[in-house]
Amino acid sequence: MRRSVSIAGLAATLVLGMGALGADQKSFVVSAQQKQEAMEVKIDNFSFGPAALTVPVGTTVTWTNRDDIPHTVVSTDGVFKSKVLDTDEKFSFTFSKAGTFPYFCSIHPKMTGKVIVQ
Amino acid sequence: MGSKRKDEILHDHNHDGIDRRGFLKCMAWAGTGAFCVMQGGVLKSYSLSRLPKLGPKEAMGELSFVQISDSHMGFNKPANPDVAGTLKAAVDKINSLSAAPEFMLHTGDISHLSKPEEFDTVDQILKSATPKDVFYVPGEHDVLNDDGKQFLERYGKGSKGNGWYSFDKKGVHFVGLVNVMNLKAGGLGTLGHEQLEWLEDDVKHLKHSTPIVVFAHIPLWSVYPEWGWGTEDSAQALAYLKKFGSVTVLNGHIHQTMQKVEGNVTFHTAASTAFPQPQPGKADSPGPMKVPAEQLKSVLGITDVNYVQGQHALAVVDSTLA
Numbered sequence: 001m002r003r004s005v006s007i008a009g010l011a012a013t014l015v016l017g018m019g020a021l022g023a024d025q026k027s028f029v030v031s032a033q034q035k036q037e038a039m040e041v042k043i044d045n046f047s048f049g050p051a052a053l054t055v056p057v058g059t060t061v062t063w064t065n066r067d068d069i070p071h072t073v074v075s076t077d078g079v080f081k082s083k084v085l086d087t088d089e090k091f092s093f094t095f096s097k098a099g100t101f102p103y104f105c106s107i108h109p110k111m112t113g114k115v116i117v118q
Numbered sequence: 119m120g121s122k123r124k125d126e127i128l129h130d131h132n133h134d135g136i137d138r139r140g141f142l143k144c145m146a147w148a149g150t151g152a153f154c155v156m157q158g159g160v161l162k163s164y165s166l167s168r169l170p171k172l173g174p175k176e177a178m179g180e181l182s183f184v185q186i187s188d189s190h191m192g193f194n195k196p197a198n199p200d201v202a203g204t205l206k207a208a209v210d211k212i213n214s215l216s217a218a219p220e221f222m223l224h225t226g227d228i229s230h231l232s233k234p235e236e237f238d239t240v241d242q243i244l245k246s247a248t249p250k251d252v253f254y255v256p257g258e259h260d261v262l263n264d265d266g267k268q269f270l271e272r273y274g275k276g277s278k279g280n281g282w283y284s285f286d287k288k289g290v291h292f293v294g295l296v297n298v299m300n301l302k303a304g305g306l307g308t309l310g311h312e313q314l315e316w317l318e319d320d321v322k323h324l325k326h327s328t329p330i331v332v333f334a335h336i337p338l339w340s341v342y343p344e345w346g347w348g349t350e351d352s353a354q355a356l357a358y359l360k361k362f363g364s365v366t367v368l369n370g371h372i373h374q375t376m377q378k379v380e381g382n383v384t385f386h387t388a389a390s391t392a393f394p395q396p397q398p399g400k401a402d403s404p405g406p407m408k409v410p411a412e413q414l415k416s417v418l419g420i421t422d423v424n425y426v427q428g429q430h431a432l433a434v435v436d437s438t439l440a
Binding site: 045046047067068069070072076083084086087102103104106107108109110112 | 195196197230231232258259262263301302303304305306344345346402403404405406
């Protein structure tokens, strides 16, 4: 208990200390601490952000395409595969097993990312 | 002859009178497409927007055709909210040619999202073009969701594998290749073993003097691998074409015009009929360049990169559509 409180305190300090960060990044830090069951990856400028995401088992990760060009989210090992996501479309997948899950955009394979499930 | 245009580069001949490759003409490409003419076994190409200025001698050859690319029908973002309109403009230019080209090549990304209605719209617009035959290769946007099944049904009759094929016109051997399927994480365009074997066999029995035109969506040369602008196994394909005296490679995908000469091979990329993309590395990503509507035509203008054999410099010629 005490430990989790101190982590929350640390996170709060971190957020305060990073006042220059954008609103998105702040909410990202907060949501990572408070709401572990849902996480977001944003697709911007032909890249996944964050490119590496660490989440606990059971987390649902949602990808949102914010580019003017369609993208996909496809697991390199065949674990998950989105349909084509046009602008602002989303894809979600719930990670029920621990492991590292590399993925890429099958249309623009230079775009790669990974989800580390612990 | 009239005044020499600024985009023409004459290479020093070797004074042997037979060096066809010694003569390179800078080829002008616009946002709308390219007019290609085979003269003495060497392919020359001109921007459609410059055709009115083209003399009859320059437009005449053994064979002429038109390349269009990257129509992206269905795209409706600010970079170009009217991709049907700009495709129609390209067709109008094709139809205004005094001598009708034999056929058209479409080097892929016909549609934006592989939707049947997007393909239908392009088919409808291209029906009004004077050349009746259109030869297609798929872009990655044409094979979304169904591994290219719909593309093959629509455009792949008589083709092999994922849609590759070859045909002959007036002594010129044309090869359409597919490099947008089965892309691997972190990689570039891919031809694959099966297609490469087919290519080797397809050109094996041709005379070395046969002019070859290869067309595929993603460039078959390394334009900018950081953005995926290249094909993993293109070197193998080009190795099979080494014995030929005249090889031209026509690609799309990068929505801008570039040219390069390497040995017996001249590489070209065509502009898009839909929207421009940034020059390699000149932006955070290869996404569509957004420009004000009144500026779209000028951005869809021409950037020619001309590589002249024997010189190690690229000559860049900029001009606009207007």
